[in-house]
Amino acid sequence: MGSGRGIRWEGTANGVPAAIIAAVSLIAPLERPWFRSILLIGAAIPIAAFYAWRTVVLPLASGALPEDFTVNYMAAAARIASGHNPYDLSAATRLTVAGPQYVTPLPVAWMLQPLLHASAATQLIVVLAVLQLSLVVFLITTLRALGVKDWQSTVLLLLVAIAFEPVAANIDEGQINLGLLALSGIWLLGWVQGDRWWAGAALGVGVAIKLLQAPLGLLVLWGRRWRMLAGAAIAGLALWLVAVPQYLPDFLFKVAPVLSAGTGLFENHSPGGTVARLLDPGTFLGTVANTSPAARMITLLISVAVLVATFWVLRRPAQGHARALEAAAMVAAGPLIASYSWGTHLVLLLLPMLVLLHWGIARRDWLVAGLVGAGWMLIGPGHNWFQTLLISGYSNMLVLRLMAEFGVIGIAAIWAAALLAVSRQRSADRADAAHEHGADREQDDRAREDHPVAEVG
Numbered sequence: 109m110g111s112g113r114g115i116r117w118e119g120t121a122n123g124v125p126a127a128i129i130a131a132v133s134l135i136a137p138l139e140r141p142w143f144r145s146i147l148l149i150g151a152a153i154p155i156a157a158f159y160a161w162r163t164v165v166l167p168l169a170s171g172a173l174p175e176d177f178t179v180n181y182m183a184a185a186a187r188i189a190s191g192h193n194p195y196d197l198s199a200a201t202r203l204t205v206a207g208p209q210y211v212t213p214l215p216v217a218w219m220l221q222p223l224l225h226a227s228a229a230t231q232l233i234v235v236l237a238v239l240q241l242s243l244v245v246f247l248i249t250t251l252r253a254l255g256v257k258d259w260q261s262t263v264l265l266l267l268v269a270i271a272f273e274p275v276a277a278n279i280d281e282g283q284i285n286l287g288l289l290a291l292s293g294i295w296l297l298g299w300v301q302g303d304r305w306w307a308g309a310a311l312g313v314g315v316a317i318k319l320l321q322a323p324l325g326l327l328v329l330w331g332r333r334w335r336m337l338a339g340a341a342i343a344g345l346a347l348w349l350v351a352v353p354q355y356l357p358d359f360l361f362k363v364a365p366v367l368s369a370g371t372g373l374f375e376n377h378s379p380g381g382t383v384a385r386l387l388d389p390g391t392f393l394g395t396v397a398n399t400s401p402a403a404r405m406i407t408l409l410i411s412v413a414v415l416v417a418t419f420w421v422l423r424r425p426a427q428g429h430a431r432a433l434e435a436a437a438m439v440a441a442g443p444l445i446a447s448y449s450w451g452t453h454l455v456l457l458l459l460p461m462l463v464l465l466h467w468g469i470a471r472r473d474w475l476v477a478g479l480v481g482a483g484w485m486l487i488g489p490g491h492n493w494f495q496t497l498l499i500s501g502y503s504n505m506l507v508l509r510l511m512a513e514f515g516v517i518g519i520a521a522i523w524a525a526a527l528l529a530v531s532r533q534r535s536a537d538r539a540d541a542a543h544e545h546g547a548d549r550e551q552d553d554r555a556r557e558d559h560p561v562a563e564v565g
Contacts, residue, residue, distance in 0.1 A: 195358050214352050312342065324439070479528070
């Protein structure tokens with residue numbers, strides 16, 4: 109090759125290509141604590157400032173209530189307060205997954221009734237406070253479950269969380285998903301500690317509020333956490349039976365089937381959305397509302413395949429810190445199992461992302477960390493880029509159709525990272541067990557050599 113300064117593959121050191129040596133030399137400074145401190149502090153200042161500006165200063169300065177909170181949640185709360193069904197099931201209104209109608213379980217609208225007579229300013233302050241506090245609860249419980257104690261790891265995971273686009277998007281829309289995130293952090297803490305009924309209660313309340321984390325019930329059954337299962341069942345059923353139960357049959361038998369059908373709208377970041385868009389391109393922009401029976405069947409098969417693959421990798425319940433990886437794998441599989449996953453729903457993926465980043469960085473597993481980073485980028489900046497092109501009137505539908513799948517690819521990357529981490533942790537555990545067993549046998553052999561040998565008469 110020429111005398112340029114580009115990396116040349118011919119040069120090796122002990123058989124290692126010079127390109128790998130150059131890559132390692134770029135990573136080497138990250139091994140120094142002072143260098144990591146400079147990077148973290150330099151990144152924390154602008155990220156924290158932008159987060160505070162977008163999620164606190166701007167909402168309070170505008171005084172406008174989040175649209176989804178008013179048009180969806182509060183409208184349903186007003187109907188309940190007036191003695192009417194919150195689900196508009198009249199013949200004149202067509203119930204759709206992507207429509208403005210209220211399709212969330214009853215507890216959300218029921219719990220918001222005390223705010224009906226409060227001023228708009230009070231409602232805004234309560235919404236912002238509850239959502240921000242939910243994020244704090246999630247971070248505290250998750251970091252405790254992972255045993256994170258050093259300040260650098262804490263700051264890194266905190267920055268990953270507040271810079272994740274769905275976090276700010278939930279505050280922009282005033283959605284309840286951050287509350288579910290807080291409950292998932294409480295559940296993770298209990299899952300790592302063992303069979304805790306209060307962790308099950310947190311899971312049950314979360315599923316009763318929204319069905320997004322219902323697949324975690326399968327993980328609880330698989331792990332034989334009976335107290336956790338009982339806590340989830342009692343808490344979830346109690347909340348459903350208290351929150352205007354007279355309308356519960358409408359949700360179960362009229363609304364839930366519509367939700368399970370899914371949608372091909374570009375905002376649906378699930379395999380079901382991808383399949384619907386492929387089989388009927390008219391669903392991409394919502395010109396066609398219904399998904400075909402073939403799309404529903406393929407979506408069901410994909411969901412079953414994801415579940416089988418996840419539990420095949422998990423195989424048997426783990427002990428110790430590997431339990432967090434189990435939880436990460438199942439939470440990461442959730443959006444791939446669901447028939448639809450809005451961008452704001454994907455805030456729940458913060459749980460597996462933080463778990464996997466903490467595990468991957470501690471073990472220098474850059475493939476796992478890289479897959480999580482790719483998912484973070486595709487779900488956040490990647491989808492924002494797609495939305496910008498769509499709103500600006502960009503006309504190349506092939507490019508838009510491909511970019512609409514960024515979210516699905518990002519979810520799949522995080523799920524793959526979780527399965528890879530579980531597999532590698534299991535291999536490491538088996539190797540450690542074999543090493544300990546070999547050491548014990550060697551010690552026993554040495555002990556037998558020192559024993560006196562009885563004389564043979």
